[in-house]
Amino acid sequence: MRQLVIETDDGTRGHAFPIRRAQTTLGRRPHNDIVIEDRMVSGQHAVLTLSGHDLVVEDMNSTNGTYVNGVRIKRHQLSPEDLLEVGNCRLRYQSDGLAEAAFSYEKTTVLTPASSGFGADKATYPYTVPAALPKQLAMVQYLSGEGSGREILLTKVVTTVGRQGAQAVAICRRPTGFVLTQVTGSGGLQVNGSELHDKELVLKHDDIIEFQGTKMRFVSP
Secondary structure (H helix, E strand, O other): OEEEEEEOOOOOEEEEEEOOOOEEEEEOOOOOOEEEEOOOOOOOOEEEEEEOOEEEEEEOOOOOOEEEOOEEEOEEEOOOOOEEEEOOEEEEEEEOOOOOOOOOOOOEEEEOOOOOOOOOOOOEEEOOOOOOOOOOOOEEEEEEOOOOOOEEEOOOOEEEEEOOOOOEEEEEEEOOEEEEEEEEOOOOOEEOOEEOOOOOEEOOOOOEEEEOOEEEEEEOO
16 A cells, blocks of 8 residues: 655644555646645646556656655655655655555645644545644744844745745755755845855855845744
8 A cells, every 4th residue: 555644844644645546646736636735836746656566756847846855856766754745745655565456536635724633534635734833943034124023933844935926035944954945036146145056055054145135044943
């Protein structure tokens, strides 16, 4: 049996999605086999391909990427207990190594708006940030510009900062720390006074991020 199990930040596990079809698609659009209603998820984000005892996940040129165990991938063969991250949704892969006969199942929707609990007998299965969050959280502090004085706790897998249609950056939580990447716009993003040229930068405590006239400080626990 192979399945993807929703996992929250505190390790609590929720609804399980059995993987028994030759191909299972994940994305925000309703035609996908697993629909994830999250603005960080592309319309057709990723596809899982089952072949014998192997399950391969492939990113479908999504905007914000598909991650396995904190590493952005294009194509990756999953191993038991691998953590698949699509937008703000975390899915733990489980397998007992036994193949099953393929069958067709109804599309299932994963929801991100706040909702209580997991309902095994419902048509949709809400995915929510747990009520009990870790005592120490990383954050960004606005030092200048619009929102000066605000603080944003980095409780999500991906936190996007900026204006839609203009320049925006994303701070992504990985098992080894936080990385900064530019989502929209080009150039003008600086960290500690130096322009960011690489696709991603590992953030360190007290790093200063500047873009579009806004200055922020990254604070790690």
